[in-house]
Amino acid sequence: MPRPEVLEEIKEAETAADEIVAEAEADRDDRIAEARKRADEIRQEAEEEARELEEQRLEEAREEIEAERDRILEEGEAEREELRERADGRVDDVVAYVLETFQEEVHAQT
Numbered sequence: 001m002p003r004p005e006v007l008e009e010i011k012e013a014e015t016a017a018d019e020i021v022a023e024a025e026a027d028r029d030d031r032i033a034e035a036r037k038r039a040d041e042i043r044q045e046a047e048e049e050a051r052e053l054e055e056q057r058l059e060e061a062r063e064e065i066e067a068e069r070d071r072i073l074e075e076g077e078a079e080r081e082e083l084r085e086r087a088d089g090r091v092d093d094v095v096a097y098v099l100e101t102f103q104e105e106v107h108a109q110t
Helices: 003-109
Strands: none
Touching: none
């Protein structure tokens, strides 16, 4: 094969190699861009899932706190009612005691 033809084939092979390299680099860049895009999507999905989970846990905590508050209020109401009943039951005794003490003081001074 004559020398000019060999040089032409070398140039064609170099051109083909350059095209293959350029295509590979473009493909690599596309794959990297796609991988970054997918990574962003995964990150966004994870962040959204984390926000939803946080909201769910906050709502559960609010419900627990509300239930505890209601329980405490009910216990306080029951204790208040019990004290009221005990006090109401002792009113007559206290009035009698106060009158008796007052009468004794009045008689003691006369």
